Amino acid sequence: MLELTRPDTLVERVVAAIRAEIGAGRLPADARLPTEHQLSEQLNVSRSVVREAVSQLKADGVLVSQRGNGSFISKNPTGTVFRLPGASKGVADLAQLFEMRLWIEIQAASVAAARRNSADLKRMQTALNIMQDHPDDYAKSSAADVDFHQAIVSSCKNDYFMAFHDFLGGQLAQGRLIAWQNSARLPGGARPASHEHANMYAAIESGDPQAAADCARAHLESAAMRFGITLT
Incomplete structure (x- = not known):
């Protein structure tokens, strides 16, 4: 079950939760990500928050889109982009x-x-x-x-x-x-x-x-x- 653990913005929490699932092996490479609606319900956040988190994970190379099928874990699930902790909101x-x-x-x-x-x-x-x-x-x-x-x-x-x-x-x-x-x-x-x-x-x-x-x-x-x- 996905859980929120980090005391950051909601988007960062969703990103961290999805990355945790990937790291634990519960979302392996090529696995389909739960739908926006499912993630919203599981994490108790709005769909717009989920949408922004998924967009960030796609930009980082963690997720890939398949037209008409949703988002999938990439073959390189650790991603290709390094971010400073908290840098997205200037509180590093x-x-x-x-x-x-x-x-x-x-x-x-x-x-x-x-x-x-x-x-x-x-x-x-x-x-x-x-x-x-x-x-x-x-x-x-x-x-x-x-x-x-x-x-x-x-x-x-x-x-x-x-x-x-x-x-x-x-x-x-x-x-x-x-x-x-x-x-x-x-x-x-x-x-x-x-x-x-x-x-x-x-x-x-x-x-x-x-x-x-x-x-x-x-x-x-x-x-x-x-x-x-x-x-x-």
Whole structure:
């Protein structure tokens, strides 16, 4: 019997319940998913909630449609899309997100300092200039923030890392916008964040991997503190 267990949105609960059934083997590959009406009754949610959950599972590659026959479990029932926990409604645990970024971005900055070329530095400088020139335009500054970090990752010259960071950047874009908006309420506004980015750029430009790593750590720790989070 399907059961709801996660304290998230109703759609996420339905998605989790269906995934649990798949994981337990009660809905194996190629099995037909219960109808929208059946799921609605079993889970005590509206059919529109079930419809949205099924749509998400199809987008993730967990379910496939057969015209006139309904939805079926795909041959790859774990799906093909990775989502950050809670990212669909913007409540992913910020402390864990910052910790993950700390692990990733320190290494990225270090490698970038050793591998960057003039084009990489120009892209970083352009993004840095936008952040410094438009501190009160949160949409523009946050987009430049994303591009600055993408330029660092691009400097690492690793296609797999770039693909993962592009995904991650998309999931965290709203968080960066909130960070720039949040900075307006703090002493100095966005200037501290711009200064931290400038330090990272200077270390990468100088080709000093350790200094770049140290600057990246200082930036992430300071950014977390602006949200009231202490990274250890």
